[in-house]
Amino acid sequence: MTIKDIARLSGCGVATVSRVLNNHPDVSRETRRRVMAVVDEQGFQPNTNAKHLKQQAGSSIAIIVKGTQNMLFADLVERIQALLREADRDASVYYLDEDADEVAYALQLCRERKPAGIMFLGGDRKQFRSQFQGITIPCVLLTNIAGDLGFDNLSSVTTDDREASRQAVRFLASRGHREFAGIFKSDDAQGPQRYHGALAAVRDEGLPIRDRRFAWYDSEDRRRLLEEKDGRVLTDFLQNRLGDATAVICYNDEIAFHLVQVLLAAGRRVPEDVSVVGYDGVPISDYLVPRLATVRQDTQLLAQRGMELLLRSIRRPDSSPVHDVVSFRLIPGESVADLI
Amino acid sequence: MTIKDIARLSGCGVATVSRVLNNHPDVSRETRRRVMAVVDEQGFQPNTNAKHLKQQAGSSIAIIVKGTQNMLFADLVERIQALLREADRDASVYYLDEDADEVAYALQLCRERKPAGIMFLGGDRKQFRSQFQGITIPCVLLTNIAGDLGFDNLSSVTTDDREASRQAVRFLASRGHREFAGIFKSDDAQGPQRYHGALAAVRDEGLPIRDRRFAWYDSEDRRRLLEEKDGRVLTDFLQNRLGDATAVICYNDEIAFHLVQVLLAAGRRVPEDVSVVGYDGVPISDYLVPRLATVRQDTQLLAQRGMELLLRSIRRPDSSPVHDVVSFRLIPGESVADLI
DNA sequence: CTGAAAGCGCTTACAG
DNA sequence: CTGAAAGCGCTTACAG
Numbered sequence: 001m002t003i004k005d006i007a008r009l010s011g012c013g014v015a016t017v018s019r020v021l022n023n024h025p026d027v028s029r030e031t032r033r034r035v036m037a038v039v040d041e042q043g044f045q046p047n048t049n050a051k052h053l054k055q056q057a058g059s060s061i062a063i064i065v066k067g068t069q070n071m072l073f074a075d076l077v078e079r080i081q082a083l084l085r086e087a088d089r090d091a092s093v094y095y096l097d098e099d100a101d102e103v104a105y106a107l108q109l110c111r112e113r114k115p116a117g118i119m120f121l122g123g124d125r126k127q128f129r130s131q132f133q134g135i136t137i138p139c140v141l142l143t144n145i146a147g148d149l150g151f152d153n154l155s156s157v158t159t160d161d162r163e164a165s166r167q168a169v170r171f172l173a174s175r176g177h178r179e180f181a182g183i184f185k186s187d188d189a190q191g192p193q194r195y196h197g198a199l200a201a202v203r204d205e206g207l208p209i210r211d212r213r214f215a216w217y218d219s220e221d222r223r224r225l226l227e228e229k230d231g232r233v234l235t236d237f238l239q240n241r242l243g244d245a246t247a248v249i250c251y252n253d254e255i256a257f258h259l260v261q262v263l264l265a266a267g268r269r270v271p272e273d274v275s276v277v278g279y280d281g282v283p284i285s286d287y288l289v290p291r292l293a294t295v296r297q298d299t300q301l302l303a304q305r306g307m308e309l310l311l312r313s314i315r316r317p318d319s320s321p322v323h324d325v326v327s328f329r330l331i332p333g334e335s336v337a338d339l340i
Numbered sequence: 341m342t343i344k345d346i347a348r349l350s351g352c353g354v355a356t357v358s359r360v361l362n363n364h365p366d367v368s369r370e371t372r373r374r375v376m377a378v379v380d381e382q383g384f385q386p387n388t389n390a391k392h393l394k395q396q397a398g399s400s401i402a403i404i405v406k407g408t409q410n411m412l413f414a415d416l417v418e419r420i421q422a423l424l425r426e427a428d429r430d431a432s433v434y435y436l437d438e439d440a441d442e443v444a445y446a447l448q449l450c451r452e453r454k455p456a457g458i459m460f461l462g463g464d465r466k467q468f469r470s471q472f473q474g475i476t477i478p479c480v481l482l483t484n485i486a487g488d489l490g491f492d493n494l495s496s497v498t499t500d501d502r503e504a505s506r507q508a509v510r511f512l513a514s515r516g517h518r519e520f521a522g523i524f525k526s527d528d529a530q531g532p533q534r535y536h537g538a539l540a541a542v543r544d545e546g547l548p549i550r551d552r553r554f555a556w557y558d559s560e561d562r563r564r565l566l567e568e569k570d571g572r573v574l575t576d577f578l579q580n581r582l583g584d585a586t587a588v589i590c591y592n593d594e595i596a597f598h599l600v601q602v603l604l605a606a607g608r609r610v611p612e613d614v615s616v617v618g619y620d621g622v623p624i625s626d627y628l629v630p631r632l633a634t635v636r637q638d639t640q641l642l643a644q645r646g647m648e649l650l651l652r653s654i655r656r657p658d659s660s661p662v663h664d665v666v667s668f669r670l671i672p673g674e675s676v677a678d679l680i
Numbered sequence: 681c682t683g684a685a686a687g688c689g690c691t692t693a694c695a696g
Numbered sequence: 697c698t699g700a701a702a703g704c705g706c707t708t709a710c711a712g
Binding site for chain 1: 697698704
C-alpha cells in the first residue's frame with residue numbers, strides 16, 4: 001500500500017494525496033475528505049524513509065538523550081514531551097549510550113531526519129567543540145553549560161553546579177561537620193564544577209582541605225559498577241580516602257545510592273557514622289532509607305526554559321543564543337547527622 | 341556527499357561503491373581498498389533512508405522495549421546487546437512508551453527498516469492477538485507468554501510467574517506469616533498469573549483467603565504514581581486493604597519500593613510491622629533498606645535463550661516456535677520478618 | 681569482478 | 697486547486 005494506491009483508489013494524483021497527508025492548505029475540502037476516507041479505510045501509513053529522503057526540512061523536534069539509565073534525564077524527557085504535546089509539536093526521542101557520540105548522531109539526524117531543532121539531554125563538551133559547527137539548526141543543551149563554546153545556534157539551560165555544591169557543603173557545616181570527603185565524576189563538565197564548588201565552601205568555612213579524601217571515577221568505572229556490580233571505586237574510596245571524614249559529598253544521587261550500600265555493607269551506619277549528600281534529587285532519592293540529602297535540580301524549569309528557547313529560535317533562527325541558569329533546592333533528607 | 345561522489349573520487353561506478361559498503365564478496369581487493377580509502381578520508385556515511393527504501397531485507401535485529409523506565413528491561417537490553425556483539429550482529433533498540441502499540445510499531449519497522457528479526461521486551465497480548473499476523477519475520481517475546489497465541493513465527497521466554505509467586509508466599513508462610521495482602525497490576529498478563537500463584541499457595545498452606553486484601557492497579561495508576569507522585573492507589577491499599585495482614589505480596593519491585601515508602605511514611609515499620617515481597621529482583625532492590633525480598637528473574641538466561649531462539653529461527657525460518665520457561669531465584673532480603 | 685539503469689515511495693517545483 | 701514529472705540516495709538484477 002503506497003501513496004500511488006491511495007491516489008488510484010481516491011481518483012486523484014499522488015501529488016494531491018501527498019498534500020492531503022501533509023496538511024497543505026491548497027487542497028479543496030471535498031478532495032481532502034475523499035482522500036482521507038481512503039487513507040483511513042486502508043489504514044495507510046506513509047513510508048518515512050521515502051518521506052525523509054525527499055523532504056528538505058521537517059518540523060519535528062529531536063530529543064537526544066545521553067544514557068538510558070539516567071534517572072534525571074528520564075524525568076526531563078517526560079516533562080519535555082508533555083510541553084511539546086501542549087505546543088502541538090511532534091517529537092522523536094533518541095536514546096544513546098552513555099559513551100556514544102551524540103554530536104555525530106545529531107549530524108546524521110540532520111542529514112536524514114531533518115528535524116526543526118534538537119534538544120540535547122546531557123552531552124560531552126568535547127564532542128560539541130570538535131563537530132558541532134557542522135550543525136546549523138537551532139539546538140539547546142540541557143544540564144550542561146554551552147556559553148563558552150560560542151556557537152550561535154546553541155543555547156543551554158543549567159543548574160549552577162558550583163553554587164549548588166557550595167550550598168550542600170554549607171549545609172553540612174551548619175550541621176557541625178568539619179571533615180569532608182567526596183567522590184566525583186572526572187570525565188564530564190559537571191564533576192569538576194561540583195568539586196570546585198564544594199572545595200570553595202570548605203575554604204569559606206575556614207576548614208581544612210584534605211584533597212586526598214576526594215576520589216574520582218570515570219564512565220568506565222560507572223559502567224562496571226552498574227553492569228558488573230564491580231564496586232572497586234567505592235571500596236577504594238572507603239579504604240583509602242574516607243578516613244575519619246564525617247560527611248561525603250557525592251557527584252550525584254546514583255553514586256550516593258551505591259556509596260550508602262557499600263557503607264552499610266562495611267558496617268558503617270548512615271548517617272550516624274557517615275553522612276552522605278547526593279546531587280540531582282531524582283524521584284527515587286526519596287525512597288532510600290534514610291532519605292537522601294541532595295540538591296534537587298528543577299527539572300520542570302529546565303524543561304520549560306529549554307523548550308521556550310528552542311521553539312523561539314526555531315521561529316526566529318537569527319535570534320541570539322541564550323545561556324540560562326535555573327534555581328535548585330537543597331533537600332535536607334535524613335542522610336546527614338546533626339553533630340551539634 | 342553521496343555514494344555518487346565516492347564513486348567519482350575513487351574512479352568506479354556507484355554499484356561498486358555500494359557493494360564495498362555492504363561487504364559484498366565479489367569485489368576485488370584492490371577496488372575495495374581504493375573505495376574504502378575515499379570513504380574513510382571523506383568520513384562518508386550512507387543515507388539510511390535511501391538504503392532502507394531500496395533494501396529488500398536487512399540483517400539487523402530490532403529490539404523493541406516497552407517502557408523506558410523499566411529496570412528489568414534495562415537490564416535485559418544490556419545483556420542482549422552484549423550477546424549480539426558476540427554474535428557479530430547489528431541491533432537497533434527502540435524504546436516505546438508503556439502504553440504505545442508495540443505491534444503496530446513493529447509492523448512499521450518491518451515495512452521501513454526490514455529487520456531480520458524482532459525481540460520484544462514486554463508486550464501487550466491483546467495487541468499481539470489482533471495484529472501480529474501481519475508480521476512474518478521471526479520474533480521472540482521476552483517475559484510474556486506467547487504459547488497460546490499460536491503464531492508460528494513467535495517464540496517466547498518467560499519466568500514461571502505463577503510458580504514463582506507461589507514460592508514467594510510459601511517463603512512467607514515458612515517465616516510464620518498467616519495473613520496476607522497483595523497488590524497486583526491488572527492490565528497485563530503477569531498480574532493475574534502472579535496473583536493466582538499467590539492465592540494457590542495460600543490455599544496450599546491451608547490458610548484463609550481474604551480476597552478483599554488484594555488490590556489492583558493499572559497502567560494509568562502507575563503513570564500517576566511515577567509522574568505526578570500521586571499515590572492514591574497505595575493510600576487506598578493501606579487504608580482499605582491491608583488490614584491486619586502481616587505480609588504484602590507485590591506485583592513487582594517497583595510497586596514494592598513505593599509501598600515501603602508509603603508504609604514508612606504512615607509510621608509502619610518494615611519488616612517489623614509489615615513484611616514486603618517484590619518481584620523481578622532488579623539490581624536496585626539490593627539498595628533498598630531493608631533489602632527487598634524478591635523473586636529474581638534470571639535476566640542472563642532470559643536474554644540468552646531469547647537470542648538463541650531468535651537467531652535460530654532467522655537461520656531456519658521454518659523451524660517451530662519454542663516457548664521456554666527459565667528458572668528464578670527467591671531472594672530472602674531483609675524485608676520479611678521472622679514471626680517464629 | 682564491474683557498470684549502466686531501473687526503481688524503492690515519497691515531495692515539490694512547474695505548468696496549467 | 698490539481699497532476700505529470702523530476703529526483704532524493706541508495707540497492708540490485710542484468711549484461712558484460
